[in-house]
Amino acid sequence: MEALNLIKHHFVHYHNRLHLRRYIYILLVLGVTVPYIGSAQSLPVLNNDKVLSQVERVAYYVYNEYPDSATMLIDKMVVSLPQHPIIPMMRAMNIAWQDQPIRTTSPSFPAHRRQLEQVIALSNKLQEKNPDDLEGLFFEMSAHGLLAEYMAREGSYMKAMSEAKKTYDFITVTMTKTSESPEFYFLAGLYNYFREKYPERHPVYSPFLWFFEPGDKALGLAQLDSAVYQSKIVKAEAHLYTAYIYLRYENDPAKAEFYIKKLLNEYPRNSYVKAKYIESLVLRDDFSTAMPYIKAFLSESRPYYEMCGEVYMGVYFEDVKGSDIQAESYYMKGLETGKKDPTRGEYYKSLAYLGMGRIMERREQLSLAVQYYRKAADVDENDVVTKEARKRLARLD
Secondary structure, three states, X not given: OHHHHHHHHHHHHOOOHHHHHHHHHHHHHHHHOOOOOOOOOOOOOOOOHHHHHHHHHHHHHHHOOOHHHHHHHHHHHOOOOOOOOHHHHHHHHHHXXXXXXXXXXXXXXXXXXXXXXXXXXXXXXXXXXXXXXXXXXXXXXXXXXXXXXXXXXXXXXXXXXXHHHOOHHHOXXXXXXXXXXXXXXXXXXXXXXXXXXXXXXXXXXXXXXXXXXOOOHHHHHHHXXXXXXXXXXXXXXXXHHHHHHHHHOOOOHHHHHHHHHHHHHHOXXXXXXXXXXXXXXXXXXXXXXXXXXXXXXXXXXXHHXXXXXXXXXXXXXXHOOOOHHHHXXXXXXXXXXXXXXXXXXXXXHHHHHHHHHHHHHHOXXXXXXXXXXXXXXXXXXXXXXXXXXXXXXXXXX
């Protein structure tokens, strides 16, 4: 508790709640996703080809946005796995992917959380029989990790740390036995990459990470790639996280696009994957490929995706067509649509604010430009927009 209070004091002193959220979030990634892996075990799910094949089929429906079909298959699996945590975990993911990216404010979150709590309860039963039960540990930590992530995103740091603390005792154990199941490549890869990358990108956090085992970025990326090709349960998540790393941390949209296209080929109906595909294409200035997806999002009924389409139309008119009038119209539409979904779409909102700042600057309305740049830097969660916004602010102030 003292360490957390020191961290909070440090960041409040610098008036930077956003970076506190990032710091807590990365601690959760580092601290929750490193599993205890004991000696070789009989694994009724992780090493069962028949069950894994069924899981893949469920995933096809979950990630292709066919929730009813996914539910029917999960119900059939209950017969053979009535007390296994994979059942509520699949139900939890099915709920989440009907409203992605899910937040604690989402209408479906209470049902999602109940399933995660059931995952934890059934995992505990497995561990009561065998404290080193690999599947019990895997699913319990996955559930706690998701809950911790949600709490951190909404700013409930104490609740987040409470969830993280429940799995902290497992951190001290090695990650060298990924041969037990390829599913663990995903967890090991996340740890190895972010343990080194995050303090490299944000050196101020280095003193707080000394008690974590060293990582290896290259190894982490290789392990994530192994999860992409070998895992069954976490395959889609491995694709998404790997793509996200290349988009937001490695600044390699072409590499990110490789993983996104693989995922999109398998789950062509997935709107969230389409949004990430648009992002990778726009970062490479490939608007000709991106435009059909952008236009399709303009008629979306879900505000998150409608906002995505509107903001990228603004980027298109500003960067490609050179029309500030059209760009302003779409940026403002996107920001207005974003009000319908205030807890999501920070990246799109930051793009719109940044674009509006540039437009106001060109019109020599500098006070408005400064306001928009400040909003862009404040909203942006991944430093993609912040760097440009702060550079422009420094020039104007």
